[in-house]
Amino acid sequence: MNQAFNKKNIAIEPMDVKDIDDMHKKFLLNTKSPVFAETLRYCEKVANSNSNVLLIGESGTGKEVAAKYIHLCSQRASNDVVAVNCSAFTETLLESELFGYEQGAFTGALKAKKGKFELAHEGTLFLDEIGDTSLLTQVKLLRVIETKKFERIGSNTPMLIDFRLICATNKDLEENILNATFREDFFYRISTIAIRIPPLRERKEDLMDMINFFLEQSCIENRREITYIEPEVNEFLYNYDYPGNVRELKNTIDRLVILSEDGVIKKDNLPILHSIARMKPSSTSNTFQSIISLKEFRKNTESKYLQWVLNQVNGNVAEAARRLDISSRQLFNKINEYGLQK
Numbered sequence: 001m002n003q004a005f006n007k008k009n010i011a012i013e014p015m016d017v018k019d020i021d022d023m024h025k026k027f028l029l030n031t032k033s034p035v036f037a038e039t040l041r042y043c044e045k046v047a048n049s050n051s052n053v054l055l056i057g058e059s060g061t062g063k064e065v066a067a068k069y070i071h072l073c074s075q076r077a078s079n080d081v082v083a084v085n086c087s088a089f090t091e092t093l094l095e096s097e098l099f100g101y102e103q104g105a106f107t108g109a110l111k112a113k114k115g116k117f118e119l120a121h122e123g124t125l126f127l128d129e130i131g132d133t134s135l136l137t138q139v140k141l142l143r144v145i146e147t148k149k150f151e152r153i154g155s156n157t158p159m160l161i162d163f164r165l166i167c168a169t170n171k172d173l174e175e176n177i178l179n180a181t182f183r184e185d186f187f188y189r190i191s192t193i194a195i196r197i198p199p200l201r202e203r204k205e206d207l208m209d210m211i212n213f214f215l216e217q218s219c220i221e222n223r224r225e226i227t228y229i230e231p232e233v234n235e236f237l238y239n240y241d242y243p244g245n246v247r248e249l250k251n252t253i254d255r256l257v258i259l260s261e262d263g264v265i266k267k268d269n270l271p272i273l274h275s276i277a278r279m280k281p282s283s284t285s286n287t288f289q290s291i292i293s294l295k296e297f298r299k300n301t302e303s304k305y306l307q308w309v310l311n312q313v314n315g316n317v318a319e320a321a322r323r324l325d326i327s328s329r330q331l332f333n334k335i336n337e338y339g340l341q342k
């Protein structure tokens with residue numbers, strides 16, 4: 001190694017899981033879904049290789065969770081998993097975040113800083129949202145991945161590093177290659193093993209356990225006790241499609257627990273957007289019949305939704321307006337405009 005590493009001096013990223021037991025306590029990995037079970041077995045299988053892994057899946061499916069799981073199942077588990085969200089930085093900032101810099105390397109570099117490559121030494125580097133990196137950053141990353149060497153910004157001394165790379169994306173990188181925003185050579189380099197993390201709607205077998213898991217977690221975190229959940233809430237939680245996946249489920253439950261009163265989770269606390277989604281449960285996978293103007297589409301959707309809300313409150317306009325957070329006068333105008341039934 002060209003420059004000595006001293007693990008003790010490396011500022012460790014705060015990690016929310018210490019070991020595999022802790023991982024099982026904090027995340028629901030005991031799955032009843034054959035699809036997700038296969039995903040987890042695949043993660044375990046590849047954990048002990050040193051291959052670069054690309055996790056592909058919609059936002060909120062648990063790609064970061066899967067990355068930590070792979071790390072903790074690997075021989076690198078006693079070292080760190082260092083995560084970087086590539087979309088959170090501009091090109092220059094991402095570079096200094098990854099490579100680190102020497103004192104005086106640029107204006108504002110008052111003292112030297114270690115980058116994530118160094119921090120991930122002997123551990124795992126997790127690059128989230130890799131599809132958001134620029135072509136130039138991809139070239140620089142490719143070089144480090146191939147040579148396992150890098151220099152801090154402002155230094156000519158190469159450092160040798162040993163890390164396992166896991167990247168994640170919710171983008172279609174193959175399409176990005178076609179439109180020249182993602183390098184093909186970089187794609188092949190980072191995706192020796194590609195693992196698809198299934199969306200929640202494809203693993204509904206886990207929904208009940210997940211709901212209970214997050215309820216319990218949220219009650220502890222928010223110091224609440226839930227004694228009753230209105231049936232409409234349960235109906236919603238079990239039938240909703242969760243386009244935001246596990247994150248949306250978790251946030252929804254948090255919200256319901258926080259807004260609960262006297263231990264009761266009420267249907268009134270379901271966000272209004274959820275009510276729209278309930279009306280059109282497969283809104284994300286809908287096949288539309290024909291192309292119409294956006295104005296006409298909005299009008300159709302709005303009128304159906306308002307009719308549904310009016311039905312829910314037995315035609316009580318004042319109550320419907322209150323729940324819709326608009327004035328009764330505005331609602332009356334809409335009722336007349338769309339010819340709605342009270």
Ligand SMILES: Nc1ncnc2c1ncn2[C@@H]1O[C@H](COP(=O)(O)OP(=O)(O)OP(=O)(O)O)[C@@H](O)[C@H]1O
Nearest residue numbers: 027028029058059060061062063064065170246247
């Ligand atoms: N199996 C699981 N058990 C418990 N919580 C989970 C599980 N999977 C995901 N979560 C929770 O769901 C949220 C989203 O997970 P994560 O950040 O891993 O998703 P992601 O696919 O990386 O999202 P993004 O694409 O937006 O970065 C987190 O709060 C995470 O703790």
